[in-house]
């Protein structure tokens with residue numbers, strides 16, 4: 001009975017040992033792969049790591065590289081100490097290999113050359129001949145694609161320059177951002193546009209409007225975080241590409257406005273000045289003419305006081321129009337026409353602007369009793385024709401006033417002697433529409449321009465003037 005426990009102990013001992021041995025033996029050799037995904041760019045040569053742990057030789061083992069989900073076809077096969085392309089996916093032909101030198105160290109990694117986007121996926125490293133439980137591992141491969149962004153100047157907007165950044169041939173889908181030299185993002189004209197081409201590659205594009213900075217350097221950055229790749233391109237925008245800045249523009253506008261204002265003010269002032277000057281001149285000429293007319297009218301009224309005093313018949317109506325004072329009642333009350341005329345003349349002399357008053361008298365008289373005045377002038381001009389032709393020297397100003405177009409503007413006249421000019425003048429007087437009326441005007445002008453000559457010619461007439469002291 002004593003052996004039972006002993007045999008039992010043995011029995012348990014053997015069981016324990018065998019269980020332990022089984023446990024150790026199955027955990028002894030493992031197929032291990034990388035913890036991280038393998039990232040690559042299209043065109044790269046890569047290694048999909050796979051090894052035995054502990055590092056026993058794999059030289060004589062069967063190593064099968066497949067896709068994780070498509071296990072019936074091989075990516076690569078190592079059998080009986082050599083590579084085999086049995087059941088290999090055509091797309092991997094010629095691109096796979098194993099490190100034969102490393103096999104003895106349990107390194108069964110697969111080298112894959114010139115990877116393409118379609119190589120992306122999960123791979124299985126499988127050693128079916130291993131007796132252990134962990135005969136396989138999976139490795140994830142991500143093949144990406146990148147390209148350099150291209151920047152172009154796309155025009156201007158408001159005060160800024162529109163820049164376009166474009167980058168095609170990316171995988172996976174990248175992000176794009178713009179940066180200025182201080183590292184901040186200028187305002188983009190919207191989110192980046194992205195589209196994918198038939199090969200599965202992404203093109204990304206973004207417009208941005210930038211304002212002038214210290215450096216005018218701007219960066220377009222495209223990055224793909226999954227494959228941790230970043231590409232950027234810088235651009236320097238020359239100063240003169242920018243539209244005039246707001247401040248410059250405002251200053252410019254103000255300056256332009258000031259210039260325009262000043263110019264138009266100048267033009268306005270100058271115009272106003274010349275206009276005023278012209279008006280003033282015209283007014284002066286008018287005034288001078290008027291003054292001259294008034295003077296001539298008054299001369300007639302003065303010189304022919306006696307004649308007029310004796311011959312004016314419509315004294316009361318004339319006084320009614322002319323006299324705006326008590327004198328009018330006195331004139332009205334006077335018994336004889338001579339008395340009336342005497343009072344009328346007194347009223348004329350008393351007036352504030354006596355010349356003006358006399359001129360008004362002349363004008364009224366010319367309206368009411370034209371023949372009285374016209375006879376005076378025309379008769380004098382006719383009677384003294386020969387004398388006047390001989391003695392009048394200031395013919396030109398007379399022609400200027402009376403026959404401007406007909407005679408004054410005729411260059412021939414200016415080469416003639418004053419006598420011939422006077423003859424022409426007399427001829428023109430006779431040809432006038434109303435010769436007698438024009439002769440009166442001629443007479444009035446003579447009174448003004450050649451008073452001494454007229455005094456000579458009509459001595460008797462003027463004797464009275466000297467007596468009365470006018």
Ligand SMILES: *[C@@H]1O[C@H](CO)[C@@H](O)[C@H](O)[C@H]1NC(C)=O
Pocket residue numbers: 055105
């Ligand atoms: C394999 O293991 C041995 C001993 O454990 C070590 O000396 C050797 O460097 C290892 N080889 C590799 C490739 O890890």
Ligand SMILES: *[C@@H]1O[C@H](CO)[C@@H](O)[C@H](O)[C@H]1NC(C)=O
Pocket residue numbers: 047049050051099102107108109
């Ligand atoms: C296997 O061999 C390759 C090529 O020499 C080497 O790059 C890789 O690091 C090795 N893998 C391990 C797990 O030792």
